[in-house]
Amino acid sequence: MENKNMKRNNIFEIYTGIIGLAALTAGTLNIIVWSGIYQTIDLGLFTVGGDDFFRWVWGSLVVMFGGIMLISGAKNIHKIEQFSKAFLGAVMIWIVAGTDIFAVVCENIPAGEESAEFFNSISGFISAFAPPYAPAVVLLPFTLVFVVYFFRNEEK
Amino acid sequence: MTISTAKRWEIVDLIAGQTVTSGEYKPSIKDYLSELTVKPLTGIPVALAVLYAFWSIFSSFAGALVTDGFMVKLFDNYWLPWIQNVWPNPDSILYFLFVGDPLADNCFEAFGMLTSGLFVSIGVVLPAIFIFYLMMTILEDSGYLPRLAVLMDGIFHKIGLHGYAIVPAILGLGCNVPAVTATRNLETKKQRFIMMVLLAVFIPCGAQLGIMLDVIPETVGWVMLYLIIGFCLFGFILGKLIPGGNPEILIDIPPYRKPTFQNIYKKLWVKTKGFFVNAIPFVLLGILFVNVLYLLGVIQALADLFAPVFVTWFGVPKETVGPLIAAFLRKDLAVAQLSTIAMTPYQMITAVVLISIYFPCVATFVVMLKEGVKELAAAVGVLALIVFLYGGLIHLIGILLGVA
Numbered sequence A: 001m002e003n004k005n006m007k008r009n010n011i012f013e014i015y016t017g018i019i020g021l022a023a024l025t026a027g028t029l030n031i032i033v034w035s036g037i038y039q040t041i042d043l044g045l046f047t048v049g050g051d052d053f054f055r056w057v058w059g060s061l062v063v064m065f066g067g068i069m070l071i072s073g074a075k076n077i078h079k080i081e082q083f084s085k086a087f088l089g090a091v092m093i094w095i096v097a098g099t100d101i102f103a104v105v106c107e108n109i110p111a112g113e114e115s116a117e118f119f120n121s122i123s124g125f126i127s128a129f130a131p132p133y134a135p136a137v138v139l140l141p142f143t144l145v146f147v148v149y150f151f152r153n154e155e156k
Numbered sequence B: 001m002t003i004s005t006a007k008r009w010e011i012v013d014l015i016a017g018q019t020v021t022s023g024e025y026k027p028s029i030k031d032y033l034s035e036l037t038v039k040p041l042t043g044i045p046v047a048l049a050v051l052y053a054f055w056s057i058f059s060s061f062a063g064a065l066v067t068d069g070f071m072v073k074l075f076d077n078y079w080l081p082w083i084q085n086v087w088p089n090p091d092s093i094l095y096f097l098f099v100g101d102p103l104a105d106n107c108f109e110a111f112g113m114l115t116s117g118l119f120v121s122i123g124v125v126l127p128a129i130f131i132f133y134l135m136m137t138i139l140e141d142s143g144y145l146p147r148l149a150v151l152m153d154g155i156f157h158k159i160g161l162h163g164y165a166i167v168p169a170i171l172g173l174g175c176n177v178p179a180v181t182a183t184r185n186l187e188t189k190k191q192r193f194i195m196m197v198l199l200a201v202f203i204p205c206g207a208q209l210g211i212m213l214d215v216i217p218e219t220v221g222w223v224m225l226y227l228i229i230g231f232c233l234f235g236f237i238l239g240k241l242i243p244g245g246n247p248e249i250l251i252d253i254p255p256y257r258k259p260t261f262q263n264i265y266k267k268l269w270v271k272t273k274g275f276f277v278n279a280i281p282f283v284l285l286g287i288l289f290v291n292v293l294y295l296l297g298v299i300q301a302l303a304d305l306f307a308p309v310f311v312t313w314f315g316v317p318k319e320t321v322g323p324l325i326a327a328f329l330r331k332d333l334a335v336a337q338l339s340t341i342a343m344t345p346y347q348m349i350t351a352v353v354l355i356s357i358y359f360p361c362v363a364t365f366v367v368m369l370k371e372g373v374k375e376l377a378a379a380v381g382v383l384a385l386i387v388f389l390y391g392g393l394i395h396l397i398g399i400l401l402g403v404a
Helices: A002-035 A053-074 A080-108 A122-127 A135-143 A145-155 B005-019 B029-036 B040-086 B093-098 B113-142 B144-158 B163-174 B176-185 B189-202 B206-215 B217-241 B261-278 B280-296 B298-314 B318-326 B331-338 B345-357 B362-370 B373-401
Strands: none
Touching: A002 A053, A002 A080, A002 A135, A053 A080, A053 A135, A053 B040, A080 A135, A080 A145, A080 B029, A080 B040, A135 A145, A145 B029, B029 B040, B040 B113, B040 B144, B040 B206, B093 B113, B093 B280, B113 B144, B113 B163, B113 B206, B113 B261, B113 B280, B144 B163, B144 B217, B163 B176, B163 B189, B163 B206, B176 B189, B176 B362, B189 B217, B189 B345, B189 B362, B189 B373, B206 B217, B206 B331, B206 B345, B217 B345, B217 B373, B261 B280, B280 B298, B298 B318, B298 B373, B318 B331, B318 B345, B331 B345, B345 B373, B362 B373
């Protein structure tokens, strides 16, 4: 039983580390692209780059710090103080991803300046959610495991 | 009947024994999260994330969804053509005051009380104020705001304030009127004075932010950067120069809680109602008054008088002087007026920073007056000096960078 728990903890530690590393890499790459060293990187599902200084740079910094916190909380993640750090890192990624999704929703409810209509069509609204996505949005589903762990811990 | 001290303590022990349970406290995740959001190493990145969310939700909701998505279309395509058609005699003074330019095809450029005035107050400022206060209430009720105050305490102490100065500073981003009132929470006269001056000079209100995001979105980041630098620089100088104490604060940090709908609804209603009563009349009357001053030639006369200072010292074109003078009454409208003038990007940044650090709007002046005539007079003196020095410094930076 104890071995099984240890194995599970080890898997969770590695998983958290990988997610953290991915977030750190995505955040850093975004800042490198913004600084002009590289051109925008488009990998089909997600894109590194942007046209909005505020969302792009500030948001990338948050994702980068989120990655650092996930990595720092990965070791001994079964300990509550370590999990809290990793959880906070995941929250930071949710903030960026959530606000990105909220921005897409807000921009696509209205029909657009040229249209005579006030509201966008349903198909027009749905098509706005097609890829490529920002890195934080891609990372979002992979960080949801921390919610499950958080509530399990709260129950205990 | 008298009870001896020993007997009293016996009773205390008896009551304590029956009511207090002791044991080992095991900290929960919430306790650790609470601690992590207060420690600078982890707390500052979290604060960056929270403020990012605040700003992002604010601009998405107020800018993209309500104002650009619906209000612009409603006012420009329906309200403006209708009022231009039904209001008689486009050459009359009343038409100029209430409808504005008869050839304007959008409410931003019409500059009438019932066109630009209504559009700014209902179409731009109201959604901005609504989402701003909603976010503020959630931060307050969740328990994050006191943690932010603790986190900012070190930085604010360097400028003669303490962590709770973050409350008027953030409130000022919504409206400077409640922010000036909130400075009463600060302990000493020195703290209140510094905060009042910094609020009046370096914190742009929701109305101005809303207009800036709508009219000059590409320069907002630079304008905010200049304002933050100015806030810290002049805060530090004022903190050194102004006599008085700056005591430490003792804050009782509440646990993190889920905000309740009832509380959010009540607070939001009170604040939005306050905006309707206190600010909208000022927006409308401000535009009316600016139009009257234009008609009487006062703005032009002042513009001619101050033009040499603005052109040579601040490095902005002569045409910007009119909007800058009018900014005393309506900063947001002045930003809209600036957007129609041909300028280099750096001149636009300088002009918008000048409008922001320029004299606060009339409503803020009235509230500052309530804090004391002496305080207001001193604040205006300091303010004028800061505007002159910082405006010149921005021009100098532009010259050194070769962009002015």
